[in-house]
Amino acid sequence: MNHIASSLKADYERDGFVFPLDILSAAEAADLRADLEAGEAALAGDRKRLGMLRGYPARLLPSFDRLTRHPAMVAAAAAILGPDVLVWGSGLFIKEANSPHYVSWHQDLTYWGLDRADEVTLWVALSPATVASGCMRFVPGSHRERILPHADSFGADNLLSRGQELAVAVDEAQAVDVTLAPGQASLHHGHLFHASGPNTTGDRRIGAAIRYITPAMRARSGPATEVALATGEDRFGHFAIVPPPRSRMDAADFAAVAADIERRETILYEGAAEAGNRQS
Numbered sequence: 001m002n003h004i005a006s007s008l009k010a011d012y013e014r015d016g017f018v019f020p021l022d023i024l025s026a027a028e029a030a031d032l033r034a035d036l037e038a039g040e041a042a043l044a045g046d047r048k049r050l051g052m053l054r055g056y057p058a059r060l061l062p063s064f065d066r067l068t069r070h071p072a073m074v075a076a077a078a079a080i081l082g083p084d085v086l087v088w089g090s091g092l093f094i095k096e097a098n099s100p101h102y103v104s105w106h107q108d109l110t111y112w113g114l115d116r117a118d119e120v121t122l123w124v125a126l127s128p129a130t131v132a133s134g135c136m137r138f139v140p141g142s143h144r145e146r147i148l149p150h151a152d153s154f155g156a157d158n159l160l161s162r163g164q165e166l167a168v169a170v171d172e173a174q175a176v177d178v179t180l181a182p183g184q185a186s187l188h189h190g191h192l193f194h195a196s197g198p199n200t201t202g203d204r205r206i207g208a209a210i211r212y213i214t215p216a217m218r219a220r221s222g223p224a225t226e227v228a229l230a231t232g233e234d235r236f237g238h239f240a241i242v243p244p245p246r247s248r249m250d251a252a253d254f255a256a257v258a259a260d261i262e263r264r265e266t267i268l269y270e271g272a273a274e275a276g277n278r279q280s
């Protein structure tokens with residue numbers, strides 16, 4: 001492991017997160033955003049497919065698939081997880097300009113049904129993530145907690161699937177604002193306490209959350225969901241490995257994603273009083 005990778009891992013082990021990581025140039029981030037927004041415009045009348053595009057961009061847009069395989073992204077994930085890395089999921093967290101949407105304090109791995117915590121998220125800013133636009137907030141060291149109880153609120157403005165919220169007091173005074181310029185990323189542990197507030201700016205706040213895991217992870221129950229191989233090899237076969245998108249917003253890929261959403265939702269909403277419609 002080179003020096004940058006070993007200091008990244010040391011910071012991650014101490015705090016449960018690292019940022020900022022320079023991944024894309026501002027121009028590359030703008031191109032990615034433009035590709036996403038062209039896709040959103042094309043699907044404006046189709047709520048279901050629009051939801052799929054936002055929840056599974058790397059399965060439907062070759063540009064986002066390439067983001068998950070970007071050498072700087074994969075190197076950061078491999079520094080934490082080792083040489084074999086899968087993309088378990090990709091999802092966009094979008095807060096429209098001047099919107100009340102927020103994310104309550106939570107730990108990611110609470111409802112994903114995975115058997116351990118060999119997972120890391122790289123969250124890539126596609127527009128400025130500032131305090132005013134509702135950047136994420138992280139509580140340093142909170143990743144050392146096990147998964148703590150969460151309560152479901154299904155709050156209308158909460159971007160999380162179940163509106164899940166940590167049922168313990170979070171010391172917000174300790175929280176760090178994760179401000180990022182377009183093209184920069186943060187990296188966080190699946191047990192880290194994190195949240196984000198509303199967007200009070202005139203621009204959309206857009207982040208692509210890419211979830212990487214080791215192939216040794218497995219679902220505690222339920223069907224094998226679809227993942228992509230980011231680097232190395234899968235010697236376990238716990239998940240179904242899928243290739244990159246066939247083409248941009250391909251009908252066959254939409255069908256495959258729809259089937260995978262059904263598999264994932266049986267896991268995500270296990271024990272919930274109602275089914276939500278978001279992706280985390």
Ligand SMILES: O=C(O)CCC(=O)C(=O)O
Binds near residue numbers: 093108123
């Ligand atoms: O984008 C946000 O504000 C929250 C994202 C988040 O909770 C995550 O990526 O795990």
